[in-house]
Amino acid sequence: MEQRVSVITLGVRDVTRAVAFYRALGWEPQQDEHDDVFFFSAGGMVFALWGRAQLAEDSCVSDEGGWGGVTLAHNVRSPAEVDAVLEQARAAGARIGREPAATFWGGYSAVFVDPDGHPWEVAHNPGWELGQDGAVRL
Amino acid sequence: MEQRVSVITLGVRDVTRAVAFYRALGWEPQQDEHDDVFFFSAGGMVFALWGRAQLAEDSCVSDEGGWGGVTLAHNVRSPAEVDAVLEQARAAGARIGREPAATFWGGYSAVFVDPDGHPWEVAHNPGWELGQDGAVRL
Numbered sequence: 001m002e003q004r005v006s007v008i009t010l011g012v013r014d015v016t017r018a019v020a021f022y023r024a025l026g027w028e029p030q031q032d033e034h035d036d037v038f039f040f041s042a043g044g045m046v047f048a049l050w051g052r053a054q055l056a057e058d059s060c061v062s063d064e065g066g067w068g069g070v071t072l073a074h075n076v077r078s079p080a081e082v083d084a085v086l087e088q089a090r091a092a093g094a095r096i097g098r099e100p101a102a103t104f105w106g107g108y109s110a111v112f113v114d115p116d117g118h119p120w121e122v123a124h125n126p127g128w129e130l131g132q133d134g135a136v137r138l
Numbered sequence: 139m140e141q142r143v144s145v146i147t148l149g150v151r152d153v154t155r156a157v158a159f160y161r162a163l164g165w166e167p168q169q170d171e172h173d174d175v176f177f178f179s180a181g182g183m184v185f186a187l188w189g190r191a192q193l194a195e196d197s198c199v200s201d202e203g204g205w206g207g208v209t210l211a212h213n214v215r216s217p218a219e220v221d222a223v224l225e226q227a228r229a230a231g232a233r234i235g236r237e238p239a240a241t242f243w244g245g246y247s248a249v250f251v252d253p254d255g256h257p258w259e260v261a262h263n264p265g266w267e268l269g270q271d272g273a274v275r276l
Contacts, residue, residue, distance in 0.1 A: 001212060001223045001226055002164075002272050003178055003179065003180055004181045004272045004273075005180050005185060005210050005211070005212065006211045006212055006272075007211035007274070008208065008210055009208070009209045009210075010208055012207070026140075026141070027139070030276045040141055041141065042141055043181075043273075044271070044272075044275065045143065045181065045183065045274055046276060047141075052207045055207065056205065056207075058249075059205075059209040059235065059257040060249045061205040061235070061257050062204070062205065063204065063207070064202060064203075064205070065202075065204070067199040067202070068204060068205040068207060068256075069190045069194075069201070069206060069254065069255075069256065070147070070149070070256070072145065072147075073144050073147070074140075074143065076140075088139055089139070097197065097198025111197055113199065116207065117199065117207075118206075118207065119199050121145075121197065122139075123144075133182070134140050134144075135181075135182025135183070136145070136182060
């Protein structure tokens with residue numbers, strides 16, 4: 001199995017609301033013939049939004065409704081960019097988990113939680129360089 | 139906020155067991171000065187394994203212990219490669235959610251679930267081309 005992830009799908013309770021939230025952050029899904037799943041091109045991978053019940057069934061798991069041990073991060077090029085993305089998330093209606101602050105690992109980050117409870121850390125890590133396209137290579 | 143994901147962190151109950159599982163799939167973490175979190179370079183992003191309690195606290199969410207509405211996918215270049223990856227996951231001790239089969243969207247896929255309950259779809263989608271490096275661009 002090659003060392004890469006192709007798709008991250010977030011299960012959501014209201015796909016229309018979820019798409020509106022990510023659009024408010026500046027993201028835009030691809031047009032698709034299936035109107036119940038929304039695909040966003042995200043560098044060399046795909047970010048998708050789909051009904052949580054359908055995703056649970058398709059993923060062969062039972063769903064008790066809480067957080068499930070997955071957190072996404074969006075790394076940026078400066079502490080100021082962490083602040084700016086957090087304000088954008090706040091304006092889009094996200095719950096703010098942590099306001100921007102220095103972290104124990106020597107960076108600067110904040111957490112917002114999307115309308116379906118999926119947390120995103122927005123981080124500046126001075127030890128990780130981002131490519132022109134935003135790619136992180138360790 | 140740029141349209142990309144930098145890190146996917148899976149919260150796990152036993153980091154040593156989780157690292158052994160992903161190693162059995164052929165993945166290899168980076169050496170790091172922090173020995174409680176393991177980072178895997180995965181194309182232009184990072185896949186990480188960390189203790190679930192620590193991740194929940196850092197992500198500002200409460201954890202009731204189930205699946206939380208996130209599924210990862212690993213896309214491959216042929217149906218035969220789906221079969222091969224699934225056998226590798228079975229040998230590594232994964233629970234098999236679905237055996238390889240044709241899908242409703244015209245592809246061929248299977249699902250395995252890692253030792254911490256995180257599902258992975260292994261898929262061949264004839265409508266999505268993979269780059270030489272495995273990148274998917276819609």
